[in-house]
Amino acid sequence: MRDKPAIIILVLFLAIASLGDSAEARKVPVAVPDLSTSLIAFVVAKEKRFYEEEGLDVELIKMSAPLANLALIGGNVAFGAAGAAAIPSVVRGAPLRFLFHTYFRPIYWLYAHPDIRDLRALKDKKVGVSGIGSGPDLLLREFLRKQGLEGGRDVLILALGVGTARFFALKAGLVDAAMLSPPSNFMAEEAGFRQLVSFVKEDLVDLQSAVVVREGAPQSDPILVEKFLRGTLKGFFYARENRSGTIPILARVQNIKEDLAARTYDVSRPAMTPDGTVSDELLKRTLDQTVQRLGLKDAPSSFLKVFDYSLTRKIRADLEAQGWKPKD
Numbered sequence: 001m002r003d004k005p006a007i008i009i010l011v012l013f014l015a016i017a018s019l020g021d022s023a024e025a026r027k028v029p030v031a032v033p034d035l036s037t038s039l040i041a042f043v044v045a046k047e048k049r050f051y052e053e054e055g056l057d058v059e060l061i062k063m064s065a066p067l068a069n070l071a072l073i074g075g076n077v078a079f080g081a082a083g084a085a086a087i088p089s090v091v092r093g094a095p096l097r098f099l100f101h102t103y104f105r106p107i108y109w110l111y112a113h114p115d116i117r118d119l120r121a122l123k124d125k126k127v128g129v130s131g132i133g134s135g136p137d138l139l140l141r142e143f144l145r146k147q148g149l150e151g152g153r154d155v156l157i158l159a160l161g162v163g164t165a166r167f168f169a170l171k172a173g174l175v176d177a178a179m180l181s182p183p184s185n186f187m188a189e190e191a192g193f194r195q196l197v198s199f200v201k202e203d204l205v206d207l208q209s210a211v212v213v214r215e216g217a218p219q220s221d222p223i224l225v226e227k228f229l230r231g232t233l234k235g236f237f238y239a240r241e242n243r244s245g246t247i248p249i250l251a252r253v254q255n256i257k258e259d260l261a262a263r264t265y266d267v268s269r270p271a272m273t274p275d276g277t278v279s280d281e282l283l284k285r286t287l288d289q290t291v292q293r294l295g296l297k298d299a300p301s302s303f304l305k306v307f308d309y310s311l312t313r314k315i316r317a318d319l320e321a322q323g324w325k326p327k328d
Helices: 003-024 037-047 065-073 084-091 135-146 166-169 184-190 222-241 243-254 258-271 280-294 310-322
Strands: 025-031 058-061 095-105 111-112 125-130 156-159 175-178 194-198 208-214
Touching: 003 095, 003 280, 025 037, 025 222, 025 258, 037 058, 037 095, 037 208, 037 243, 037 258, 058 222, 065 084, 065 095, 065 208, 065 280, 084 095, 084 135, 084 208, 084 280, 095 222, 095 310, 111 156, 111 166, 111 184, 125 166, 135 156, 135 280, 156 208, 166 175, 166 184, 175 184, 184 258, 208 222, 222 310, 243 258
Parallel strands: 025 058, 125 156, 125 175
Antiparallel strands: 095 208, 111 175, 111 194
């Protein structure tokens, strides 16, 4: 009985220490377009608590790509997760930098009502995209242009939001076609809609799902940037190498059955970068595509400098030296 006060004191001390640890976690707002497969590295990093291991309380905040760019530049969020949608802004002079990329190929499909047989038949029709200025929107406009059609003039392009919203708009007849990502493309196929374009099969570079920061952020807050990037990279490697562990996470986050999550994973996995970085050759192709899409004559000479994978490569080397492996 004489030890009871000491035990109570010890319990209180441990409780206070626990509260102190949680209070030390730094809140980090991150702008994301949605919680789809494209955000797999970030979602897995949260689910597997890789960010918590770095002392970060990461909040993934949904917002459109154009709004995310403005929020990042304005300092309202610490990081952005958009990829292709942020590149045109950078070409136009936005002070943003890319430190990491999850995908280097587009994982989008264009589905339409069965009576629409090709892109030319979309003239005077309505097509749904996630948002104006988003990656799917830019790809759609490029392919329409190749068929002599101008998006917004010859084809009405509507922003319908993320997730499965575009599929349900297509199913309800609100649009004639829609740019879809997994699992919506599978749902459209099963519902009898016609696939017009499988962008993942096209010879295109599409740098999606990046860690985007304001210019100068790695220098002004290096500890935060390194911690967030390390957590994201762990999530990326887990998702890339651990199929069985990632599929249940995709199913839970997207509220779909595991067999559909498995199909989603399998069709997206080949589009992932090998280690969060891409080659100079692919970066130059990205530049050429962006300049062409924007109708510019010349590309800014400093464009390639906005892709800085040095910290990602350092963290990857550190993880390898430590023998870190993605585990369940």
